[in-house]
Amino acid sequence: xxxxxxxxxxxxxxxxxxxxxxxxxxxxxxxxxxxxxxxxxxxxxxxxxxxxxxxxxxxxxxxxxxxxxxxxxxxxxxxxxxxxxxxxxxxxxxxxxxxxxxxxxxxxxxxxxxxxxxxxxxxxxxxxxxxxxxxxxxxxxxxxxxxxxxxxxxxxxxxxxxxxxxxxxxxxxxxxxxxxxxxxxxxxxxxxxxxxxxxxxxxxxxxxxxxxxxxxxxxxxxxxxxxxxxxxxxxxxxxxxx
Amino acid sequence: xxxxxxxxxxxxxxxxxxxxxxxxxxxxxxxxxxxxxxxxxxxxxxxxxxxxxxxxxxxxxxxxxxxxxxxxxxxxxxxxxxxxxxxxxxxxxxxxxxxxxxxxxxxxxxxxxxxxxxxxxxxxxxxxxxxxxxxxxxxxxxxxxxxxxxxxxxxxxxxxxxxxxxxxxxxxxxxxxxxxxxxxxxxxxxxxxxxxxxxxxxxxxxxxxxxxxxxxxxxxxxxxxxxxxxxxxxxxxxxxxxxxxxxxxxxxxxx
Numbered sequence: 001x002x003x004x005x006x007x008x009x010x011x012x013x014x015x016x017x018x019x020x021x022x023x024x025x026x027x028x029x030x031x032x033x034x035x036x037x038x039x040x041x042x043x044x045x046x047x048x049x050x051x052x053x054x055x056x057x058x059x060x061x062x063x064x065x066x067x068x069x070x071x072x073x074x075x076x077x078x079x080x081x082x083x084x085x086x087x088x089x090x091x092x093x094x095x096x097x098x099x100x101x102x103x104x105x106x107x108x109x110x111x112x113x114x115x116x117x118x119x120x121x122x123x124x125x126x127x128x129x130x131x132x133x134x135x136x137x138x139x140x141x142x143x144x145x146x147x148x149x150x151x152x153x154x155x156x157x158x159x160x161x162x163x164x165x166x167x168x169x170x171x172x173x174x175x176x177x178x179x180x181x182x183x184x185x186x187x188x189x190x191x192x193x194x195x196x197x198x199x200x201x202x203x204x205x206x207x208x209x210x211x212x213x214x215x216x217x218x219x220x221x222x223x224x225x226x227x228x229x230x231x232x233x234x235x236x237x238x239x240x241x242x
Numbered sequence: 243x244x245x246x247x248x249x250x251x252x253x254x255x256x257x258x259x260x261x262x263x264x265x266x267x268x269x270x271x272x273x274x275x276x277x278x279x280x281x282x283x284x285x286x287x288x289x290x291x292x293x294x295x296x297x298x299x300x301x302x303x304x305x306x307x308x309x310x311x312x313x314x315x316x317x318x319x320x321x322x323x324x325x326x327x328x329x330x331x332x333x334x335x336x337x338x339x340x341x342x343x344x345x346x347x348x349x350x351x352x353x354x355x356x357x358x359x360x361x362x363x364x365x366x367x368x369x370x371x372x373x374x375x376x377x378x379x380x381x382x383x384x385x386x387x388x389x390x391x392x393x394x395x396x397x398x399x400x401x402x403x404x405x406x407x408x409x410x411x412x413x414x415x416x417x418x419x420x421x422x423x424x425x426x427x428x429x430x431x432x433x434x435x436x437x438x439x440x441x442x443x444x445x446x447x448x449x450x451x452x453x454x455x456x457x458x459x460x461x462x463x464x465x466x467x468x469x470x471x472x473x474x475x476x477x478x479x480x481x482x483x484x485x486x487x488x489x490x491x492x493x494x495x496x497x
Contacts, residue, residue, distance in 0.1 A: 049319070052494055073322040077320045
């Protein structure tokens with residue numbers, strides 16, 4: 001569904017992504033992991049067309065996304081830090097997004113709005129919201145349009161345990177419908193039942209791209225978090241020795 | 243595109259600054275016309291105010307507005323929308339609001355006190371100046387990430403067009419007063435939209451007699467129907483060109 005070839009990006013002298021080749025198919029649950037500053041968010045923003053790559057191309061449903069915008073109809077995006085117009089309230093933001101995307105989908109998925117209880121605080125201004133509430137708005141907007149692809153950048157960061165559980169269940173539900181889900185997170189333990197593939201980025205380089213069963217097999221660990229930690233530690237251990 | 247425009251305009255109205263601007267312009271223009279004993283003098287004073295205040299308010303308001311909309315732009319960019327339509331909606335929203343404010347604030351008193359071609363030309367050039375300075379501010383914001391720097395550049399550009407440029411032209415004219423440089427001055431003036439608007443209006447007022455030979459040359463070229471058409475074409479270029487370059491840059495920006 002999404003095919004990334006030879007993608008490179010730099011901000012000035014700083015290389016953020018180097019020759020990334022990846023392929024995401026329908027129904028996949030991808031975990032995009034890596035240390036801070038490894039280029040995860042930049043990769044996501046490249047897919048969304050918010051960052052223009054220096055080199056390489058991205059195909060979405062076999063169409064190049066450069067200078068294209070229609071493909072974003074199929075993407076629901078939840079940013080890491082949701083930034084919204086300060087003097088609008090929650091209700092207005094949600095109405096505005098519905099209005100903008102109305103022509104594309106007429107059925108809205110308001111599960112999250114209801115489950116998070118956002119309707120009760122519709123008249124709160126965006127600038128008065130706490131980080132967690134902002135995340136709830138971002139998540140609700142990402143799922144609102146029944147998009148085929150969901151891109152979630154640190155979805156549960158800042159959410160309380162109850163909300164985080166609601167969101168997780170929603171992600172699993174959507175994944176079971178056969179949607180492609182790309183998720184970045186540092187909390188590996190919560191990814192366990194959501195994903196089937198792991199993409200590991202470090203310093204803008206693709207370190208590995210494996211399915212979970214492969215990882216668990218090769219490390220002999222039952223838990224994803226331990227398995228990944230195992231691989232990362234082994235890698236740095238090997239690097240130190242050579 | 244119209245949808246985004248709707249939200250931009252709603253946002254600007256909610257902002258209330260534009261309403262204050264209308265009220266302020268209205269009060270000043272009305273005051274000026276009442277102070278002068280004939281409406282022609284009133285129009286001249288209004289002209290000077292318009293050439294000073296309109297560019298300043300347009301350039302600063304739009305610069306700050308665009309910086310403050312960065313969240314809004316970011317939100318829209320992840321949606322199925324063209325970058326071009328986002329940028330043009332911002333431009334249209336700002337231009338429409340400021341032109342409306344100018345016409346409501348200054349246009350109505352002018353039409354009451356001095357409703358002739360000259361008055362209409364002043365309204366037209368004030369409206370185009372508003373749009374030109376929106377366009378210039380969009381160019382300034384797109385080339386600087388830093389808000390303080392961007393606003394600084396906008397203010398400097400305004401200073402240049404409103405004050406410095408005139409000074410330079412005057413200096414050169416005085417230095418080379420012995421040579422026939424009237425045509426050169428005419429061409430140089432079109433490099434400044436504020437000056438160009440001033441000359442267009444001045445030539446239609448009786449005071450242009452005070453401008454001597456240069457005034458006569460100006461009148462010969464700009465006083466005619468063709469001259470006015472050409473000058474307005476130049477004014478229109480003054481907002482199309484910055485807008486074009488800002489759009490070109492915005493399309494390639496990382497957000």
